[in-house]
Each structure stands twice: as structure tokens, then as C-alpha cells.
Amino acid sequence: MTQPQPNVPSVAHAGPGRPLDVIVLAAGAGTRMRSKLPKMLHEVCGRPMVAWAVKAAQDLGARQIVVVTGHGAEQVEAALQGLNVTFARQSEQLGTGHAFLMGARKLPGGGDVLVLYGDSPMLSRETLQAMRRFHAAEANALTVLTSHLPDASGYGRIVRGEHGEVERIVEQKAASEDELRLTEFNSGVYLMDERAPELAALIGNDNAAQEYYLTDLLSLYRQHGARVAAFCIPDPSEVMGANDRVQLAELARLMQRRINERHMRAGVTLRDPTTTYIEDTVTIAPDVVIEPGAVLRGHSDVASGSSIGAYSSLMDTKIGENVQIRPHSVLDGAVVGEGSDVGPFARLRPGAVLDRGVHVGNFVEIKNSSLERGVKAGHLAYLGDARIGAETNIGAGTITANFDGVNKHRSEIGAGVFIGSNSTLIAPVRIGDAAFVAGGSTVSQDVPEGAMAVGRGVQRNVEGWSRRYWSKVSGEVARKLPWLSGWLSRQS
Incomplete structure (x- = not known):
């Protein structure tokens, strides 16, 4: 990671009309899938999981889509050929902050940056559009997508201040007992202004795993006096990911219900x-x-x-x-x-x-x-x-x-x-x-x-053949065929 930079420019918020670039993080190994196929390529209702994230970005009219690959990079990149995406390699798995920086280097700059995940296919276009509108209307510099779960184990928790403002994101391992009881969790989906790549360069790795966490961006934005907020959605299944085959099947069930309902409502x-x-x-x-x-x-x-x-x-x-x-x-x-x-x-x-x-x-x-x-x-x-x-x-x-x-x-x-x-x-x-x-x-x-x-062989009928054949059959066989003895007697 680069060293801290002394000056990070401020950005005047321009609303939903600002250019949007999307970084899809898809470098994870997914060992719990127990598969030779890279995790991101396991399918949900006809598309590899990572292709759903790309489709979401395309539906938003993204100016540029960068997919950060790592494990199985060649296979992932081959599967996405023809979808007009740019690829960035994360050769070393040094955390989400590092993966983001690999992708950010490919961006043209001057627009908002949305972070999506290659193993979370359920996010709808409507939700992401609503998040963009909220981001613009509130003049946010960073908006984090959140939701609630009665038991948010495994997720980072959203810590809010006295007036409901987002103060920080605390990871499960670092959370206190009170923080572990919080139900609002971090989905990992962020919408940020153009300062995101420069601020991401300030992320450190002073933690037990010695990794660079993208969650640190929230505190960095706050340190620079920028507005940070959470966009909380009612349905937590929209940000559900798949780490094993059980979760993959649950994603497929939810996605199939969404697809089928769409067709039924269309007649x-x-x-x-x-x-x-x-x-x-x-x-x-x-x-x-x-x-x-x-x-x-x-x-x-x-x-x-x-x-x-x-x-x-x-x-x-x-x-x-x-x-x-x-x-x-x-x-x-x-x-x-x-x-x-x-x-x-x-x-x-x-x-x-x-x-x-x-x-x-x-x-x-x-x-x-x-x-x-x-x-x-x-x-x-x-x-x-x-x-x-x-x-x-x-x-x-x-x-x-x-x-x-x-x-x-x-x-x-x-x-x-x-x-x-x-x-x-x-x-x-x-x-x-x-x-x-x-x-x-x-x-x-x-x-x-x-x-x-007419392409048949010439037919020849051999008279009396059946009588001669069946006369040679043993009495035991004849007893199993009641009709036979009667037929033979009539022929004599």
C-alpha cells in the first residue's frame, strides 16, 4: 500500500447524473465450495454468480466495470469475455482494501465508485438505483448498504452515534459484547465519491490478519470531514452471499422465486x-x-x-x-x-x-x-x-x-x-x-x-411349420401353455 497522502481534494456532489464506475470484487478462493470450479463461476439460475454482479452494474448504466480476479482468474475472465468489462488481478490475497485498490487503478476517475461482490447475486437494480438516489439526495461522500438480522453473526456491525449517524463499522472479531448485540450489519457494498481510490491508499494493515480492510474507508472519510451514511434495506436476503453449496442452493431458491414472480406478473x-x-x-x-x-x-x-x-x-x-x-x-x-x-x-x-x-x-x-x-x-x-x-x-x-x-x-x-x-x-x-x-x-x-x-425381401410362407415345431416341445413346456395341447389336437 502507498503511504498516506497529505491532501485529499474535496468533491462537490453532483447527484445521480454523475458518472458511475463499478468495481466487482471476485478474487476469493471459496474453499468451502469444495470444487475445482472457482467459487465465482458457480451458477445461480443460469448465470455465474459474478455475472449477476456485472449485469447489475450494466443495468445501472455504469461507465466502466472493473472485475478484480484472483483465484481461478483465467477461468473467471474467460467466462466474462464479451461483457465489456475490464479486469484487474489481485495476485496476493491481502484483503478487500487491497483488492479495491487493484481495481481502482483501472478507473478513469471523476465519477462515483460502487463496490459490488462477485458472490452476491441478489442485489436488484431497483435497490441499487434507490441507493444512488439516497446518496445524491443526502450529499453523501460514502454510503454503505446495510440491513438487519436478528443474529448478525459473521458480519461487521454498524455503530451509530446519538443522533443516528454512522460512526464506524466494527468487525465481528473486534466487537464488544454490546456491539455483538447490534442487528444492523455491513453488506460490504459501498457507493463513494471520486476520492475513494486516494483514501483507500491510506488504509493500513495493523490488525491480527495483517490485511487491508475496505471497511476502514468509512473512518477515513469521516477523518476528512466528509459525510458518511447508511442506506438500510428491509430485505437482508438481497445482500446474501454464497460460501458453500448450502448457501448457493438457498440463493438459487430465492432467485428462482424472483424470476418466476416477474413472469407471472407479466402475464x-x-x-x-x-x-x-x-x-x-x-x-x-x-x-x-x-x-x-x-x-x-x-x-x-x-x-x-x-x-x-x-x-x-x-x-x-x-x-x-x-x-x-x-x-x-x-x-x-x-x-x-x-x-x-x-x-x-x-x-x-x-x-x-x-x-x-x-x-x-x-x-x-x-x-x-x-x-x-x-x-x-x-x-x-x-x-x-x-x-x-x-x-x-x-x-x-x-x-x-x-x-x-x-x-x-x-x-x-x-x-x-x-x-x-x-x-x-x-x-x-x-x-x-x-x-x-x-x-x-x-x-x-x-x-x-x-x-x-418397395424395398422389402421376398416373403415366403412355410406351411405346417408351427405344428412340426410345437410337436417337438416337451410335455413340461406344453403344460405351461394350456392353449397348445388343444391347438395341436385340432391339427392332427
């Missing part, structure tokens, strides 16, 4: 919100109905009038208007057009594109294939690497044999085609418009438009 029906998992990145239009146990993940998008059946799973899937996804269907990277229906027990894999009015029934799997308007694949089919024309019917048990052991090949099936049940289409193959494929056929050559392909 989405959730039959059972407590069993419905929706990630924050999912978009759902009004008048969508989601049945219990459904899982919607990634960048899935569900249009108005559609329904998602019980225990179905959507990942990065686009659902058009008035679509029915029936129970226990799995869709990943698929597009389902208006008025189509899928399932139950269907699987649409990446690249599956269904046009309007397509019917995909139970135990049908589709991969990297387009089904044009009105196609019907009722049950028990595999359609991979195929284009299927409008109004074509795919019979039960049909498969496109698309893999030769080395390469994938495509099937081109025209419009108005009828594929009989238990047919195998060996790609690459083309079937022309209005063609027929007889049930049970193996098709390895192109079928012209309007033709019928």
Missing part, C-alpha cells in the same frame, strides 16, 4: 411456481402456460398462446405462437413454428427446425433437420440430417440412417410424401414429391417424384 401462468425452473435469460410472452416440473434454460424464447407440458425441458429453443409442448419432451437448440405440437416424450436436438403446423409425436427424435409446414411424424421415429417437405407423413418406426461410420449424410424428402411404417432411409438419398415408400422398406436409392419404392 405468464405457472401452474406450480415452486417446481418450475426458469433461468433469467429466458423470454416468455404473456398468455403462455407452463405446467409443473418444466425447465426452461439458456436463451429460450416462448411466444404467446403456447404451453409447455409437465416435466419438459427447453434449452436455447425458440417456440412460436400457439405451440403445444406436451409432457416429458426435451428440446435443445430447436425452433418450433406457430401452431405445431411436440410430444409427449419427444426429443428435438440442435438444428431441429419445425415450420408451422408440424406434428411430432411420442418417442420421435429430430436432429439437424427441417420439417416444413404440416409435416407429421406421429411416433417412434429418428430423423437426422434431413429436409422434409410440406405435408409429408412419416410412419412409425421410420429412421434416416445418416451415419456411415465416418461421415454424416443428408436425406432430402419432398412434399406430400408418404413414408410407410418401419422404413429405413439410407442417406444420402432423395425422395421426390408425392412419392410413396412402402412400409417395411429399406431405401438406398433415390425415389423419383410420384413413384412408389
Whole structure:
């Protein structure tokens, strides 16, 4: 840390219009997670915890966002690529004050500085906006975000003076018995004026851990005659962090409730919100109905009038208007057009594109294939690497044999085609418009438009075979099959 500086300039407060820079502290090891994955990258409802802090900063319109990394820095930085953030490394874990300084060196200056934490994803945009308004209205130099807990064990306590002013923050280890009974705790979230980096340079490490604590900024601001205040919020869960898997699960539960309530208030029906998992990145239009146990993940998008059946799973899937996804269907990277229906027990894999009015029934799997308007694949089919024309019917048990052991090949099936049940289409193959494929056929050559392909072996019936076979069966087996003795007697 640098030595104390003699002059720290005063700042005229300019209100919420001042530029805002955000430092996200995300260098912690998180050993209690007991994981090879860095703590900050454990997910809560579709985002790594640290990405929630970045999103909060973006929602506030931050001029610059600096993420301070340390443990697992390369992984954390890779996960946040493309989010327009700057990184600062804290190579040595010397405390929150030291981490803040690492980040502050990347700031342009001349604006307010907000400190957030990479393992505290619950802070809402509304709360942070309210904190900014309070900070400006009170002309504060430093505002600390606080809340109350009946038992605030583990947190630093807020010590107030006779008139309610914030005097200091006392850490748990250094607190007296009276101070330990205080219920107002320090969240660690601070909003400060542009003097914060210079004052942070004055923080010392004269403590048992020999670390530099960001909490010391409060007393430093007061020593320089600056106004310090606390912004106390009613819901302490907003500043809840996750140090182990139990706390992580509790965060996910709280976040899921918030996400589900947001969708319901926007016009989405959730039959059972407590069993419905929706990630924050999912978009759902009004008048969508989601049945219990459904899982919607990634960048899935569900249009108005559609329904998602019980225990179905959507990942990065686009659902058009008035679509029915029936129970226990799995869709990943698929597009389902208006008025189509899928399932139950269907699987649409990446690249599956269904046009309007397509019917995909139970135990049908589709991969990297387009089904044009009105196609019907009722049950028990595999359609991979195929284009299927409008109004074509795919019979039960049909498969496109698309893999030769080395390469994938495509099937081109025209419009108005009828594929009989238990047919195998060996790609690459083309079937022309209005063609027929007889049930049970193996098709390895192109079928012209309007033709019928029959690819079966020649059937041969062997008369009397059953009587000769069953006559050789032992009497013990025959006794287990009561019908057999009667049938054999009738044949003699």
C-alpha cells in the first residue's frame, strides 16, 4: 500500500447524473465450495454468480466495470469475455482494501465508485438505483448498504452515534459484547465519491490478519470531514452471499422465486411456481402456460398462446405462437413454428427446425433437420440430417440412417410424401414429391417424384411349420401353455 497522502481534494456532489464506475470484487478462493470450479463461476439460475454482479452494474448504466480476479482468474475472465468489462488481478490475497485498490487503478476517475461482490447475486437494480438516489439526495461522500438480522453473526456491525449517524463499522472479531448485540450489519457494498481510490491508499494493515480492510474507508472519510451514511434495506436476503453449496442452493431458491414472480406478473401462468425452473435469460410472452416440473434454460424464447407440458425441458429453443409442448419432451437448440405440437416424450436436438403446423409425436427424435409446414411424424421415429417437405407423413418406426461410420449424410424428402411404417432411409438419398415408400422398406436409392419404392425381401410362407415345431416341445413346456395341447389336437 502507498503511504498516506497529505491532501485529499474535496468533491462537490453532483447527484445521480454523475458518472458511475463499478468495481466487482471476485478474487476469493471459496474453499468451502469444495470444487475445482472457482467459487465465482458457480451458477445461480443460469448465470455465474459474478455475472449477476456485472449485469447489475450494466443495468445501472455504469461507465466502466472493473472485475478484480484472483483465484481461478483465467477461468473467471474467460467466462466474462464479451461483457465489456475490464479486469484487474489481485495476485496476493491481502484483503478487500487491497483488492479495491487493484481495481481502482483501472478507473478513469471523476465519477462515483460502487463496490459490488462477485458472490452476491441478489442485489436488484431497483435497490441499487434507490441507493444512488439516497446518496445524491443526502450529499453523501460514502454510503454503505446495510440491513438487519436478528443474529448478525459473521458480519461487521454498524455503530451509530446519538443522533443516528454512522460512526464506524466494527468487525465481528473486534466487537464488544454490546456491539455483538447490534442487528444492523455491513453488506460490504459501498457507493463513494471520486476520492475513494486516494483514501483507500491510506488504509493500513495493523490488525491480527495483517490485511487491508475496505471497511476502514468509512473512518477515513469521516477523518476528512466528509459525510458518511447508511442506506438500510428491509430485505437482508438481497445482500446474501454464497460460501458453500448450502448457501448457493438457498440463493438459487430465492432467485428462482424472483424470476418466476416477474413472469407471472407479466402475464405468464405457472401452474406450480415452486417446481418450475426458469433461468433469467429466458423470454416468455404473456398468455403462455407452463405446467409443473418444466425447465426452461439458456436463451429460450416462448411466444404467446403456447404451453409447455409437465416435466419438459427447453434449452436455447425458440417456440412460436400457439405451440403445444406436451409432457416429458426435451428440446435443445430447436425452433418450433406457430401452431405445431411436440410430444409427449419427444426429443428435438440442435438444428431441429419445425415450420408451422408440424406434428411430432411420442418417442420421435429430430436432429439437424427441417420439417416444413404440416409435416407429421406421429411416433417412434429418428430423423437426422434431413429436409422434409410440406405435408409429408412419416410412419412409425421410420429412421434416416445418416451415419456411415465416418461421415454424416443428408436425406432430402419432398412434399406430400408418404413414408410407410418401419422404413429405413439410407442417406444420402432423395425422395421426390408425392412419392410413396412402402412400409417395411429399406431405401438406398433415390425415389423419383410420384413413384412408389418397395424395398422389402421376398416373403415366403412355410406351411405346417408351427405344428412340426410345437410337436417337438416337451410335455413340461406344453403344460405351461394350456392353449397348445388343444391347438395341436385340432391339427392332427
